[in-house]
Amino acid sequence: MTSFVEKEGMTRRQFFKGTGILFVSAVLTGVFAKMGFDVQAASDEYIAKRAAGLYSLDESMTLRKSHLNPEIAQIYKDFLSPGEVKPLTAKSERLLHTRYGSEIPALIEELKHPAENEAA
Amino acid sequence: MNSILSDGVIHVSDRCKACDHCTSICPTGAIHGRLGQKHSIKTAKCINCGQCLVNCPFGAINDQSMVSAIQAALTDPNKFVVVQEAPAVRVALGEEFGQEPGYNAKGKMYAALRKLGFDQVYDTEFTADLTIMEEGTELIHRVFKAVGQAGFEEAGPLPQFTSCCPAWIKYAEDNYPKVLPNLSSAKSPQQMFGAVAKTYVAEKLGVNPANIFSVSVMPCTAKKYECSRPEMIASGYQDVDAVITTRELAQMIKDAGIDFVNLPDEQADKLVGTSTGAATIFGVTGGVMEAALRTAYEILSGQTLDKVDFKPLRGLKPVREATVEIPIQALGGKVLPVKVAIVTGTKHVAPVIEDVLAGRSKYHFIEVMNCPGGCINGGGQPIRRDIYTEGGLL
Numbered sequence: 001m002t003s004f005v006e007k008e009g010m011t012r013r014q015f016f017k018g019t020g021i022l023f024v025s026a027v028l029t030g031v032f033a034k035m036g037f038d039v040q041a042a043s044d045e046y047i048a049k050r051a052a053g054l055y056s057l058d059e060s061m062t063l064r065k066s067h068l069n070p071e072i073a074q075i076y077k078d079f080l081s082p083g084e085v086k087p088l089t090a091k092s093e094r095l096l097h098t099r100y101g102s103e104i105p106a107l108i109e110e111l112k113h114p115a116e117n118e119a120a
Numbered sequence: 121m122n123s124i125l126s127d128g129v130i131h132v133s134d135r136c137k138a139c140d141h142c143t144s145i146c147p148t149g150a151i152h153g154r155l156g157q158k159h160s161i162k163t164a165k166c167i168n169c170g171q172c173l174v175n176c177p178f179g180a181i182n183d184q185s186m187v188s189a190i191q192a193a194l195t196d197p198n199k200f201v202v203v204q205e206a207p208a209v210r211v212a213l214g215e216e217f218g219q220e221p222g223y224n225a226k227g228k229m230y231a232a233l234r235k236l237g238f239d240q241v242y243d244t245e246f247t248a249d250l251t252i253m254e255e256g257t258e259l260i261h262r263v264f265k266a267v268g269q270a271g272f273e274e275a276g277p278l279p280q281f282t283s284c285c286p287a288w289i290k291y292a293e294d295n296y297p298k299v300l301p302n303l304s305s306a307k308s309p310q311q312m313f314g315a316v317a318k319t320y321v322a323e324k325l326g327v328n329p330a331n332i333f334s335v336s337v338m339p340c341t342a343k344k345y346e347c348s349r350p351e352m353i354a355s356g357y358q359d360v361d362a363v364i365t366t367r368e369l370a371q372m373i374k375d376a377g378i379d380f381v382n383l384p385d386e387q388a389d390k391l392v393g394t395s396t397g398a399a400t401i402f403g404v405t406g407g408v409m410e411a412a413l414r415t416a417y418e419i420l421s422g423q424t425l426d427k428v429d430f431k432p433l434r435g436l437k438p439v440r441e442a443t444v445e446i447p448i449q450a451l452g453g454k455v456l457p458v459k460v461a462i463v464t465g466t467k468h469v470a471p472v473i474e475d476v477l478a479g480r481s482k483y484h485f486i487e488v489m490n491c492p493g494g495c496i497n498g499g500g501q502p503i504r505r506d507i508y509t510e511g512g513l514l
Contacts, residue, residue, distance in 0.1 A: 043175075043497065043504060044436060044493075046221040046504050047436065047492070047493035047496060047497045048436065048493075049220065049221035049222035050208070050211045050212055050221045050222050050404075050493075050496035050497070050501075051222075051404045051405075051434075051436075051493065051494070051496055052222050053210075053211030053221070053222030053223065053224060053496075054207060054208070054211055054222075054400055054401055054403050054404050054407070054496065055401065055404070055434075056222075056224075057210070057211070057224055057226070057397070057400045058397035058398070058400045058401050059397065060397075061395075061396055061397035061400065063396040063397065064396055064397035064398055064414065064428050065396060065398055065414045065415055065418065065425070065428065066248070066249035066250075066252035066253060066256075066396055066398045066399060066411060066414070066415050067249075067252070067253060067415045067418065067419065068396060069246070069249045069394055069395060069396050069399075070394065071246060071390070071391065071392060071393075071394040072246075072249050072250060072253060075250070075316070075320060075392070076253075078320075078324075079319075079320045079323070080320075087253045087254045087256075087257040087258075088254065088257050088258065088261070092254060093305075094354055095312075095315040095316065095319060095354045095355070096250065096254050096306060096307055096312050096315060096316075096354075097254065097305040097306055097307060098283075098305060098306075098307050098311070098351060098352075099305065099351070100289065100292070100293055100300040100303060101293045101297050101300050102297070103300075104349075104350070104351050107351050108350055108351050108353070111351065111353050111354055112353070
């Protein structure tokens, strides 16, 4: 969008005015969209603000690495891999992992009829 | 719930002005109709992302609501209603109450959910941390297999794609079934939370999982589809019962007459409510990758990572790449250049997949988020009408 604005010598506000007029006329809007203009670009400003909000929240947290979360250690030790912190156990695989596409019907069967050695 | 699977989440209403803007937004060509013709959505191609909805200049596109099921559960004395909220919700919810985008509404969000009657207010960020543990370990196994380390023969192929975004998952299933073995098998944080709530949480709190009603607040419309998928029953029940968007939560808060901006800040409930900064950035493009690298680096190198910000991964460019050098303790400190890529916007993912299928891809790990900018710009977020009113349109 930046290059477009520079080429036409328009300010941002004038640019939006122009867009607004085009929108009122459905025909021109369609043509405009087909030319490849992307109103998405106009939303970059608020997207950047929301992103900045998350990054500053991250910076404000005492813990910033997932494996240091004490409740994560607890769910592994108490439940997923008793006594230790060990991802990808049979229990984790069943509760926290999935399959895709053509493998889903078989997964549903397994979940509805848990194998004898790993009963729910 | 089944109607979502058969009819999709997103629908064009009678208010459609036939302007054809949505067809230029839709990443999959799922919108039927030409200029001057009322549009409709082809469910089979739609990935439920809701980008057409948030970008429609006339507010003529809607997503299916699950609010009434949630209200019924909240008033049912036999139901134990738990709630989780995605990271992106807390930096956008305030916009519905006059705050700037990015305003941190986390503490007020927890407080409002308690006022609405939820029995336990947890946080999706907890299972985002859990996702890093599972998905990060899976990546490490795939890398070890690729370098010929014994004991990892069962691991999947490289590169590994992230699997948090349900719109991306459906896109891959619909269009590139051959790339599915490259997708991480880890469920999204929302679905991990659902499975954990009706097993671990039920056990710890002594609640019958049959009575738990599990609600999710998401910046996303595709999450409604994801929770309805028939395989999401690992707990023995439907893992997540209902999903509402950031917009719908704001409406519930307003309908209940809660004075949101003056609420005191509260904390999430313990057990599955604590999280780290790594989980927080899941809501922005590049964030899942950055969170994964923070943990993978420490686990693989055995060293403490002092500088946790991976700035080259950040930004709004649709496709970005970076190389992170990690000394691998298990290989005697040999440095492995880990090559990663980040894609934001499903329109840009096809060439990346084509490279993988052709064996040309140089990456180890690829993050894909459907919405431009990530979940913060999801189809369930507050609609920024001002980008149109600024032009004097509406």
